[in-house]
Amino acid sequence: MSTVIETTEQLADRHPIAPYLRMDRMPHIWCPTCGIGTVVRCYAKALEESGVDLDKASIVSGIGCTGRVAGYMKLDAFHTTHGRAIPFATGLKLARPELLVTVFSGDGDLSGIGGNHFIHAARRNMDLLVILVNNFIYGMTGGQNAPTTPLTARSSTMPFGNFERPFSLPHLAASCGATYVARWTSLHIRRMTKSFKEAIGRKGFRFVEVIAPCSTLYARLNKLGTGFDLMRFYHDNAEIRHGADTRDVDIGFQDKIVCGKFIDEERPTFLEAMHEHYTKILGDRYVPMPPEGGWIHE
Amino acid sequence: MKYWRKPLDFDQVKIPQGEVSIVSERCKGCGFCVEYCPKDVLVMSEDFNKKGYHPPKVVKSGECVNCNLCEMICPDYAIFSSELADDAANAAAQPGERAEVSAS
Amino acid sequence: MKADPTGVLTGAHYLDGDYACGEGAMAAGCRFVAGYPITPSTEVVERISRRFPMMGGTFIQMEDELASMAAVVGAAWTGTKSMTVTSGPGFSLMMENIGLAAMMETPCVVVNVQRGGPSTGLPTMVGQADMMQARWGSHGDYEPIALCPQSPQEAFDLTIDAFNLSERYRVPVMFMMDECVGHMTEKVVIPDADAIEVVPRKLTSAKPGDYLPYGTNGNDVPEFARAGDGYRFHTTGLTHDERGYPDMSAACQEKGVRRLLDKVKNNVDDIVRFDEEDTDGADVVLVTYGITARVARMGMDMARKQGIKVGVIRLIVVWPFPEKRIRELAGDIKAFVVPEINYGQMVLEVERCAAGRAAAILVPHGGGGVHDPQTICDAIVRAAK
Numbered sequence: 160m161s162t163v164i165e166t167t168e169q170l171a172d173r174h175p176i177a178p179y180l181r182m183d184r185m186p187h188i189w190c191p192t193c194g195i196g197t198v199v200r201c202y203a204k205a206l207e208e209s210g211v212d213l214d215k216a217s218i219v220s221g222i223g224c225t226g227r228v229a230g231y232m233k234l235d236a237f238h239t240t241h242g243r244a245i246p247f248a249t250g251l252k253l254a255r256p257e258l259l260v261t262v263f264s265g266d267g268d269l270s271g272i273g274g275n276h277f278i279h280a281a282r283r284n285m286d287l288l289v290i291l292v293n294n295f296i297y298g299m300t301g302g303q304n305a306p307t308t309p310l311t312a313r314s315s316t317m318p319f320g321n322f323e324r325p326f327s328l329p330h331l332a333a334s335c336g337a338t339y340v341a342r343w344t345s346l347h348i349r350r351m352t353k354s355f356k357e358a359i360g361r362k363g364f365r366f367v368e369v370i371a372p373c374s375t376l377y378a379r380l381n382k383l384g385t386g387f388d389l390m391r392f393y394h395d396n397a398e399i400r401h402g403a404d405t406r407d408v409d410i411g412f413q414d415k416i417v418c419g420k421f422i423d424e425e426r427p428t429f430l431e432a433m434h435e436h437y438t439k440i441l442g443d444r445y446v447p448m449p450p451e452g453g454w455i456h457e
Numbered sequence: 458m459k460y461w462r463k464p465l466d467f468d469q470v471k472i473p474q475g476e477v478s479i480v481s482e483r484c485k486g487c488g489f490c491v492e493y494c495p496k497d498v499l500v501m502s503e504d505f506n507k508k509g510y511h512p513p514k515v516v517k518s519g520e521c522v523n524c525n526l527c528e529m530i531c532p533d534y535a536i537f538s539s540e541l542a543d544d545a546a547n548a549a550a551q552p553g554e555r556a557e558v559s560a561s
Numbered sequence: 562m563k564a565d566p567t568g569v570l571t572g573a574h575y576l577d578g579d580y581a582c583g584e585g586a587m588a589a590g591c592r593f594v595a596g597y598p599i600t601p602s603t604e605v606v607e608r609i610s611r612r613f614p615m616m617g618g619t620f621i622q623m624e625d626e627l628a629s630m631a632a633v634v635g636a637a638w639t640g641t642k643s644m645t646v647t648s649g650p651g652f653s654l655m656m657e658n659i660g661l662a663a664m665m666e667t668p669c670v671v672v673n674v675q676r677g678g679p680s681t682g683l684p685t686m687v688g689q690a691d692m693m694q695a696r697w698g699s700h701g702d703y704e705p706i707a708l709c710p711q712s713p714q715e716a717f718d719l720t721i722d723a724f725n726l727s728e729r730y731r732v733p734v735m736f737m738m739d740e741c742v743g744h745m746t747e748k749v750v751i752p753d754a755d756a757i758e759v760v761p762r763k764l765t766s767a768k769p770g771d772y773l774p775y776g777t778n779g780n781d782v783p784e785f786a787r788a789g790d791g792y793r794f795h796t797t798g799l800t801h802d803e804r805g806y807p808d809m810s811a812a813c814q815e816k817g818v819r820r821l822l823d824k825v826k827n828n829v830d831d832i833v834r835f836d837e838e839d840t841d842g843a844d845v846v847l848v849t850y851g852i853t854a855r856v857a858r859m860g861m862d863m864a865r866k867q868g869i870k871v872g873v874i875r876l877i878v879v880w881p882f883p884e885k886r887i888r889e890l891a892g893d894i895k896a897f898v899v900p901e902i903n904y905g906q907m908v909l910e911v912e913r914c915a916a917g918r919a920a921a922i923l924v925p926h927g928g929g930g931v932h933d934p935q936t937i938c939d940a941i942v943r944a945a946k
Contacts (some may be wrong), residue, residue, distance in 0.1 A: 174537045175537055189533075192487040192489075196532025196533055197530055197531070200530075229795065233793050234793055237638065237788075238796070238799065239634075245628075246595075246627070249623075249628075250631065250632030250633060250636035250638075251639060253636060254592070254639040254641040258639070258789050275627075346530075385487075387487060391492075437614045441615070445615070451789075452639045452787075453592030453617060454640030454762060456761055
């Protein structure tokens with residue numbers, strides 16, 4: 160038996176995710192048993208398998224634990240203001256249409272403060288892949304109630320249990336016009352990777368919600384153990400129902416989680432609709448912005 | 458593996474053999490890899506890493522089939538599996554060990 | 562670099578300030594505008610939405626001003642010159658992402674066609690009460706640049722200057738029009754494209770791998786890399802180091818934020834711009850901007866007929882404020898008279914710079930109309946005593 164001595168950094172650099180991660184910023188800040196790291200691994204794998212040109216892939220995050228994803232991925236990465244990842248990404252995409260733009264942020268960021276932007280981008284079928292990691296809470300700021308916190312769950316601002324009805328995010332996305340809607344948990348690594356890969360190959364507003372454990376806040380405040388116990392819970396309580404009606408996929412507190420691909424349609428994206436319309440109305444006078452973008456140079 | 462009847466392509470199908478690499482200093486002891494490895498190759502060790510967590514260790518080294526589940530599920534990118542080259546797989550039931558040291 | 566001719570509507574036109582501003586943006590090479598309708602600024606984007614499809618520009622009406630500013634910052638990162646247009650209430654909403662633009666050092670232009678405030682105020686009538694907000698609106702320390710036109714012709718010319726300044730210093734530039742200038746129709750002469758000088762986005766010459774997003778090589782301003790060119794850079798609103806990585810330490814804050822301020826402060830002499838007239842031997846000097854500058858001219862002429870020696874400093878670049886010149890003048894004159902359509906904003910800067918050596922007298926107006934020149938004349942006469 161031969162023994163090879165390597166430093167931690169050398170060994171870590173041989174991890175298959177290393178080409179997609181800013182290894183000079185490892186280890187990351189996420190807690191033990193947090194699910195975000197797993198989702199990032201699956202996304203990196205999907206990027207690799209899809210064969211897209213990574214120089215043209217941009218990632219935009221908001222604020223929060225999931226918002227830190229942009230900081231760790233080795234793509235053109237933007238860590239923007241709270242809730243504004245989607246409009247920021249819209250600007251990026253419209254000003255350089257050849258970019259593949261992914262928004263990677265959390266439930267509070269995208270459906271709370273960012274809710275308005277979420278529904279309008281879905282309505283317009285803006286060509287964005289939105290990966291929303293849902294841990295049912297505002298983790299980074301200490302565990303406050305989120306628009307997705309299930310009824311009766313405790314949080315730091317609902318210390319007696321949540322009485323506000325939460326969003327069903329797949330339903331919200333679908334009703335606003337998203338053309339690809341799926342939900343997985345961070346346990347479903349193969350299916351999640353496949354879903355990401357599929358979504359990367361599609362156009363339009365693609366929305367994948369990933370339920371992930373939050374050990375330090377959600378699990379602790381609700382006495383559910385650690386993220387590991389939550390993973391066990393997903394194992395026993397996740398139901399895969401492809402094509403389920405999004406009106407029936409609400410998540411109750413410690414209740415079943417309906418996963419799967421709910422919507423997979425094709426509809427003209429914002430840019431496609433714009434091109435078609437202007438071409439029809441303006442004919443030869445229409446000069447579209449080229450895919451390389453609106454940068455004017457000598 | 459027990460077969461009720463030997464498959465017709467038994468000689469052609471090769472079960473992959475994998476080698477697990479563990480970046481113990483990155484491990485945060487979450488236990489996902491141990492719990493979900495389909496071949497039960499790993500257990501939580503009694504060792505401590507510098508941060509005080511128990512990293513996993515390989516106990517059934519010949520059993521790894523390089524399914525990469527540990528690699529995909531680890532939230533800290535502290536474990537991965539790679540395909541063992543054919544002759545190395547045949548030669549040793551125990552793949553070569555890798556000792557990890559910290560930089561400082 | 563010369564302007565791209567597809568955006569330049571060469572000729573003599575009869576345009577209002579809003580339209581002229583839109584033309585200025587298109588002439589400057591702006592090709593992305595995200596906006597939200599708000600009186601009295603909406604005509605700017607209406608004009609742009611009509612002309613952009615013919616020149617490779619993209620206009621999108623976003624769902625609110627928050628999204629508009631975020632989209633503008635995002636678009637600017639592709640190397641495209643970007644702009645948004647609003648008035649007071651929208652300006653307040655945009656502050657968050659103006660701060661983001663300042664922190665990420667994103668070139669962009671924000672047009673504020675000021676109206677009476679506060680809050681919903683006087684939607685269709687003039688005000689000049691956002692001047693301090695242009696400087697201090699977003700939280701934290703940053704140095705924006707702000708310009709103020711007094712006519713539709715200037716609305717055209719100065720918009721091009723606004724873009725050039727934002728490219729040169731990588732700061733968000735506030736274009737502070739007011740409803741009067743915005744809705745006033747006058748002759749606007751738009752020259753040939755090769756008579757218009759525009760500053761293009763300065764891209765880095767470093768290779769991917771060697772590039773530091775916020776490394777300055779001893780200059781004040783870092784070099785830019787476009788998203789999609791393979792640089793795989795990271796940028797954030799968090800306090801960051803030269804790699805664009807968050808570094809939450811007092812040392813990084815001191816180094817990084819100070820440079821954000823210094824890049825404008827060190828170049829104040831190149832940025833500051835004002836029109837000065839008859840200040841030699843004057844007893845009183847008017848400090849004016851925007852529509853009030855034109856009204857004040859009449860008040861000034863009335864005072865001169867009474868034998869008062871009065872000069873004027875008309876602010877063109879309002880921020881950074883021309884501290885040096887005001888300080889110099891304060892030693893030579895009796896008083897500054899500052900008419901503005903607010904209850905005292907730029908007068909505070911004048912007073913600060915005068916440091917008690919000359920009086921700083923405000924001639925306020927709440928908004929909804931312009932000053933009566935007689936009021937300004939009376940203030941000048943009183944000040945001269």
